[in-house]
Amino acid sequence: MGYEGKVPVNNDILTHHPDGQGEVMAHAVDACVHCGFCLPACPTYALLGDEMDSPRGRIVLMKEVLEGALPLYDAAPHLDRCLGCQACVTACPSGVPYGELITSFRGWSEPQRQRSPLDRAKRAAILKILPAPRVFSLAARVGQFAKPLAPLLPNALRSPLDLLPEHVPAMQPSAAFTPARGQRRGRVAFLVGCAQQALTPNFNAATLRVLARNGIEVVIPEGQGCCGAAALHTGARDEALKLVRANLAAFNPDDFDAILSNAAGCGAGLKEYPAILHGLPDEAQARAFAAKVQDISEYLGGLLEDGELEPVLPASRPLTVAYHDACHLAHAQGVRSAPRALLRAIPGVTVLEVPEGDLCCGSAGTYNLEQPELATQLGIRKAKNILSTQPDLIASGNIGCHTQIQSHARRQGSPVPVMHTIEVLDLAYRGEL
Amino acid sequence: MTSGKVAQPEKQALTPAVGTGLPRSKGGSLHPLAATLTRTLGPRKVLSNLSERLNYRYDAIAFGATPLAVVLPESTADVVAAVKAARAAGVPIVGRGAASGLSGGAAPTEPGLVISFTRMTRLEIDAARREARAQPGVITLAVTEAARPHGLIYPPDPASFRTSTIGGNLGENAGGPLCFKYGVTGDYVQGLEFVDAEGDVHTLTRDTYDLAGLLIGSEGTLGLITEATLRLTVPPRFTRTLMAHFAEVGACAEAVSAAIAAGAVPSKLEFMDRACTNAIEDYLHLGLPREAEALLLVDTDGDDLETVEEERALVEAACRNAGGTVRRAESDAEAAQLWQARRSVSPALGRIRPQRMNEDIVVPRSVLPEVVREIRALGDASGLHLVQFGHIGDGNLHPNILFDPRTESLEAVHELAHEVARVAIRHGGVLSGEHGIGSMKLAFMREAVDAETLAALWRVKHALDPQGALNPGKVLPPELA
Incomplete structure (x- = not known):
């Protein structure tokens, strides 16, 4: 976010939203030159073939809503269909931080949405269960038995069941400290993630083994929790802020060479902390934290490149x-x-x-x-x-x-x-x- | 380059599919035209909500009037129905592809009906006849991708070819780097089907009166193209890529003129100045020379490796004689990266200033050194941010004025753009090489085209579109009373 002090030109968003999140959104909209290079990168444009379901179209819609020229309910179906995959960010020559834009927009717009009680309950349940591995594990194991019933259930209940594996393993909590094997070459903190603890415990076990094998000691700081990405990307900003701040308290970046995640979604979420806290007192802390965050493959890839991988x-x-x-x-x-x-x-x-x-x-x-x-x-x-x-x-x-x-x-x-x-x-x- | 193949596009073109029955946004009162169209064509093909209509008012350079309704036709019959409904309602009709155009061609000047062709994506390759039959919504790159398994390609390659559609390319007569050797979109058209202003369908070939030629580049002001038969060619067996950089823009242009005079016929000859190179580096981090005032990218190609390498050597020598530093691309991957860099120039300029005025002039190659120097000097004297890049091999330059409307005077921007256009006209050039006139260059048309010729063009327009319903306010400046 190198835009401090710059005044956006192509929009009037800051007038309507004069705060940190307004600044994030105004500058993202400002960077878009509406060239359309993002269109072929966008999955929903590939499926639906209309401008509203493309990144360029969504940027225009968000701008209009933020400026008060378009009612939120009119734009919402198209904005809800955005996967947040950020393929458009890769395709964008002018450097629009689309991910920050849609995240901030959802955080701002969600409290104003009028959702049906069923929809509300479903979203609340997702956000309760997903960040709580023990609850998730329990739910997954119950769900496992309900799987044969899936075809009989309404879509809202069927889709999570369809995704469950045939066998849900038992939870295996990771040790708070894993010593390096052989000579100690580094010390990292590890974010254990949520759903994967319940569904694929071997991801974390394998991560710890490979790091230890490479002489890296691993600390799993107490007090860490969900990265907040799920809450944030569904617009539950207050919920997300609590999770973000809990992690900032749990991880002291000065104590570690790196803060690692082995879930791409979580790692990306951790790297988003400075944008989430932009304009708030703990923004600097978030920057120091995010500067240390790496994906497991990024970290090991660094060792490989330096010829230091076992x-x-x-x-x-x-x-x-x-x-x-x-x-x-x-x-x-x-x-x-x-x-x-x-x-x-x-x-x-x-x-x-x-x-x-x-x-x-x-x-x-x-x-x-x-x-x-x-x-x-x-x-x-x-x-x-x-x-x-x-x-x-x-x-x-x-x-x-x-x-x-x-x-x-x-x-x-x-x-x-x-x-x-x-x-x-x-x-x-x-x-x- | 180590292997002998033409560099493959590094990613595939995605052709959007037809929409599903997903929830629609609700809102806004239905315009009577939208109501009629919805009755005739069904709700899936008609967009009428504000959120939907707001998204069909711009292209890649300009925002226009919000349409009253948008039709997404799936067949020529749908287009006919849409045209007839708009005519009955007495509103103008604007055709639209992927809206990646750079002249404002697809941005409506007044509220009316937008016909967006993105769902007309049928594409058939007839390998024996070396032809492709494409509906207007086919993505440009998809033609080559479909033709390649048959050992054929479709050469026109506008920078936006992953996004742009064949219909849009026909409307603006799009070019691209390959057009220096292989020609522009119009050179590949064997025949067209179009819907006229009355809603009647016609099929054209290139014999008799070349009405197809007239429609190509007419930006939807004479008719709406609903199908094109395109000529395919056999790709050259070998391609070689090089990059050269120069301490001064004029030296780069001199190298180009000298190389061509020496007999080289490169397939691509592309130039970008220092600001462009830096904007691209900020995006792709390729290690391009940020300090050079001008960068030249060159492909030579052909079926005979010796000739291809000889041609590259001619270009290299011309570059060195003009004081340039030359680097050869060592792999297909490196060449592909360089060309991706070139394609990204235009949008990457958004990193420098949020708005811009772009030009598309073409001047004779013999005067290129003077022209790029004069334009550079105009930019320097103006105090505005002027950059240049373009298909320098055929004298097609894209000077762009990048500006911030809150701190820089719009009059000064327009004046500088006008000065640049005058440089082209003074040197025997024209205003548009490949983007079209659209609305962006209308202001300079009276200087570029004499009054009698403009009157003749207006007579053509009246003959084909008597009511002036097709994309009003584009290509031709208003008729003088």
Whole structure:
């Protein structure tokens, strides 16, 4: 946000919203030159083919609403369909921080929305259950038994059940401290995430093993919680602020070389803290915090680049791995080459590129719960594209993509294993790949 | 470049599909035209809410009047129905593709009906005839992607080719880097189907009166193109890419003139000045020379590797003689990155100033050095932020004035734009090479085209669109009484 002191030119948003969030939105709108380069990058434009469901169209709609020229209810259906995947940010030559814009806009607009009681209850339930791994685990295990009933249920209840794996594992809480193996070369803090603790506990276990193997000691600071991204991206700003501040209190960036996340959505959320707190007293603290945040693949990729990554054992046979770019890793954090380089560092592994690789899988946080129809179309398309490469293995770096891809690949009859990049690396270190 | 293939586009073009029955926004009272259209065409093809209409009033350079209704036709018959309804209601009709145009061509000058062709995306390749039949909503790049498995390509490559549509390209007669060697959109048209101002459908070939030629570049002011038969070509077997940079813009233009005079026929010859290079670097971080005053990107191509490399050597020598520093692209990936950089120039300029006035002049190659120097000097003297880039091989330059309307005078911006247009006219040039006239360059038309010729063009307009219903306020300045 290098715009302090600059006055926006193409909009009047600051007049109507003279605060930190107004500033974030005004400057994002100002940066848009409406060239349309974002259109072919946008999943909803690809599906719907109309301007309102494109990033450029949405920027115009948000501007009109913020300036009071368009009622919120008129623009809302189109803004709600935005996945927040930020593929448009990658495609944008003029540097529009679209992610910050839509996040801030949702935070501002949500309290004014008139939603049905059922809708309200559903959203509240999502935001209660998702950040609480124990509750989530319980819900998931109950849901597991309800799965056969899914076809009989209304859409709102069916979509979360469809995404549940056949087997929900038991929770495995991670140790608060994992010592380095061998010579200690670094010290990091780790954000354990929410849904993945319940659904895929091996993501965290593998992360800790690989870091320790590389001489990195890992601290899981007490008092940490949900990163707040789910709340923030659905407009529950007050809820999000509580979570953000709890994490700022739990993690002292000066104590660590890096603050790591192994969920692309969470890592991107942590990196958003300065924008969320823009204009508030703890903005500087958020900046210091965000400067230390890295995705696990970004951090290990750094070690690899410096020639400091512990050598990995070769795969037992030549293995093709289709790597899926999580939007919140590739588009929101710009991390593309590191995970590929890590996979390629395993002798015997060939990384396959997925057609339409920049297009979101439809998971997008809570999107597959809120917009199941579009999410399903994108999920089917993603699974088809991935499977077209005929991989031995599918790797990605985000729990949301993981469940979405797994669920759609299975429905298309494919048994190909779906893993987190770190799990592939972990298996290779153990000689089990 | 190490391998001999033409650089593949690094990403695929996504063709938008037809919309679903998702919830629509609610709001605004229905205009009678929207009500009629909804009855005739069904609600899925008609947009009437304010949020929807607000999104169909702009292109990539200008905002226009909010339309009364928008139709998203799926067939020629839908277009006919829409035109007839608009005519009955007595409102103007503006055709629209992806609205990535840079002349204001698709931004309505008054409230009316916008017909957006983005859902007419049928595309058929006839490999034996080396032809593509495309509806107007087909994405430009999608034609080449569909043709490539048959060993064919569609050369016109406007910078926005992932976004832009064939219909929009026809409307503005779009060019692109490849047009120096391979020609512009109009050079690839074998035939057209169009709907006239009365709603009648016609099929045109290029023999008899070349009415198709007249429609190409007419920006929807003479008729609405509903299908095009496009010529496909066999791609060259080899492509070589180089980049050269110069300490002065005129030296770059001298290198271009000298290379062409020496017999080189590069497929692309693209120039950008220092400000452009820096805006691109801020976006893509490719390590381009930020200090150079001018950057030249060149492709040579052909089926004979020796000739292709000879041509590249000719360009290299011309660049060095003009004081340039030359670097060859070492891989397809590097070449693809350089061309992505070039395509991103125009929107990346938004990083420098939020608004701009862009030009599209074409001047004879022989006067290029003087022209770029004169324009540079005008910019320096004005105190405004003027940058230049463009398809320098065919003398097509895009001087852009970047400005902040709150701190810089609009009159000064217009005056500078006018001065730049005068430089082109004085050197025997024209105002538009590929963007079209739209609304952005209307003000200079009376100087660029003499009164008798304008009167003749108006007679053509009246013959094809007697009521003046088709995209009013574009291409031709108002008739003098």
